[in-house]
Amino acid sequence: MPIQPRTLQGFRDYLPATAMPREWIVDTAKRVYRSYGFRPIDTPALEYLEILTGKGSDETDKQLYSFQDQGGRDVGLRFDLTVPLARFVAQHAQEVGLPFKRYHIATVWRGERPQAGRYREFMQCDFDTVGTTALTADIEMVLVVCDLMTALGIDAFTVRVNHRAVLNGLLDKLGLAGKSAAVLRALDKLGKIGPDGVTAELANTAETTAEQTAALLALAGLEGDNDAILAELKTLVAGNTTGERGVSELHELLTAVAAAGVAAGRVRLDPSIARGLDYYTGVVIETQLDELPDFGSVASGGRYDNLASTFTKQELPGVGASLGLDRLLAALEKLDRLPAVSTPADALVCLFDAERRDAYLALAAQLRAAGVGVEVYPEAKKLGKQLQYANKQGFAAAVIIGGNEFDGGEAQVKHLATGDSATVPYDGRDAGAIAAEIRTARDAE
RNA sequence: GUGGCUGUAGCUCAGCUGGUUAGAGUGCCAGAUUGUGAUUCUGGAUGUCGUGGGUUCGAGUCCCAUCAGCCACCCCA
Structure with a gap:
């Protein structure tokens, strides 16, 4: 009995058609992050x-994949990249220097119930500035997200x-400071369940008065x-220094973002978003795709x-x-906005004549x-068959060189999209003309 | 983790109230004078009907369990 090939719930295989855009997103994120001076690490x-x-x-604890390793140590798979960053910085702040x-x-892995755009194994592309309280870094965070989305063609x-x-x-x-968790949780749902729903939840979980x-x-x-x-907001928090500081920081941030050239309306103040209740203390942001507002x-x-704080004084x-790379990918897939790239190479060199294999390999090296x-x-x-394969794999061009071409000192470059083929000179050493023709075919797509 | 819906060829699905050898489209493979692909023509293969039990003379069709997907809650990327 063969073993049935299968994958765990919430875990997926990536076929080339999705692995390629996935890599493209990663590359784009790296490029944008690096352009702001963020440096790569891994843990x-x-x-x-x-x-x-x-x-x-308790919530995150429930979602943790944990077990004992062969040495009896209690270990777990990371469920985000922020906690590892905290540990990393506590351990290496001296070496990397601050701000970092x-x-x-x-x-990362989370043992949650999977849903559309939500998996048990998924990839995150984090960027953080550690070691400064300056609002500059908060402003930059917003700028990076805007740049990134734009770079992704969104x-x-x-x-x-x-x-x-x-x-x-x-x-x-x-007078609700003690109930902030329950209150924020309820408020965060405003967009989803509406004012009546929030009212009900507030009454239930935080026991707020009608006035509150x-x-x-x-x-x-x-x-x-x-x-x-x-x-x-200013009038609502008037008299409370914490609230007033928040309002003025928001004001500063919005002004700065606009000054940096971000289109008006792209960054919107939304007093209902609260986000992860655990460690956020200042500015919080959330990015939604306008075409899929409920996607998360x-x-x-x-x-x-x-x-x-848990690791160092x-x-x-x-x-x-x-x-959220995988969520974004799922969203783009749903919107049918994934770039249709299925092969990483531009052209297929047909192996016309088995006797001349080495000549084809040499040509490939030249190209x-x-x-x-x-x-x-x-x-x-x-x-x-070879052309069929070339077409199916999505190559832009096929290079065909048979006995006739070898004798004539030329090569045929077939544009797969149109079916037209061009004959260019090739003496066995200089593949420049072939390369140029392949580029023409590729750029025409 | 709780609840609901779903599960038939690689893919999208059909299969009336349980009844003989389970179908279509698409895809796939092979061929149509062995140097030219996605169109056309001809032929072909494919499924232990998600898996395991049960009810029944008989189950793809009913029941239970299990696995997986989707949706809601929770939470979040």
């Missing part, structure tokens, strides 16, 4: 369990911004342009005051965000040296 997939559970809540800007693109997106200090300030004023509820809804339900919301955030983040404030990617068909099958 182990497996950590001591205590590292992972130290910071998280890093990006980290890696797989125009219809909105970055929603809020500030935990505003929320906390209002909670203070209302009204004030909270007034805050979370604020609409209009950023300036209007800002003005309202594809990039989110925020500021945390004391990232590594040193105060390590930070701010950063994470692009690669000239900067075009080529694949040599491995066996001398019928030309029709």
Whole structure:
């Protein structure tokens, strides 16, 4: 009995058609992050369990993949890249220096129920600035997300911004500071369940009074342009220093982002978003695709005051965000917006004559040296079959050189998309003309 | 982790209230004077009907369990 090939729930295989755009997203993210000076790091997939559970809540603990290794150690798979960053910085702050800007693109695991755009194994593309409380870093976070989305060819997106200090300030004023978790959880759902739903949940979980509820809804339900919301927020938190600081930081951030050239309306103030309740303390952001508003955030983040408090006495404030690669990929797939690349090479060199294999391989080497990617068909099958293969794999061109061409000192470059073929000179050494013709075919696509 | 829906060839699906050798489209493979592909023509293969039990004279069709997918909750990328 053969073993049935299968994959675990929430875990997937990536076929070339999705693996290629996936890599493209990773490459794009790297390029954007690096352009801001973020530096790459990597950390182990497996950590001591205590590292992972130290910071998280009960919720994250439930989602942890954990087990005992062969040495009896309690270990777990990382469920995000922020906790490993905290450990990393606590361990290496001396070496890397502060402020430390890093990006980290890696797989994480969560034992959650899978859903569309939600998996048990997925990749995050994080970038963070650790070691400074300056708002510059918060502003830059928003700029990076905007740049990244644009670089990915996404125009219809909105970055929603809020500030935990505003929320906390209002909670203070209302005497609800002790119930912030329940209150924020309820408010965060405003977009989903509406004011009535939030009212019900607030009454249930936080036991707020009618007055408190009204004030909270007034805050979370604020609409209009950023300036209007800002003005309202100001009056709502008036008299509370925390809240006032939040409002002024938001104001500063929005001004700076606009000054940096981000289109108006792209970054929107949304007092209802609260985000991960555990470590965020300042600015929080969430990025939604305008065409799939209910799909969930594809990039989110925020500021945390004391990232590594469980690992070191040193105060390590930070701010950063994470692009959810697999969620974004699922979204683009749903929107049918994935670039249709199925082969990484530009052309197929047909192996017309088995006797001349070495000549074809030499040609391929010349073409690669000239900067075009080529694949040599491995066996001398019928030309029709080779062309069929070339077409199916998505090559832009096929290079055909048989006895006639060899004798005539030329090569045929067939454009697969149109069926036309061009004859160019080839003396066995200089593949420049072939390479040029392949580029023409590729760029025509 | 809780609840709901779904599960038939590689893919998309059909299969009436349980009844003989389970179908279509597409894809795949082979061929149409062995130097030219996605069109056309001809022929071909494919499924222990997700898996394992049960009810029944008989189950793809009913029941239970299990696995997987989707959806809601929770939470989140």
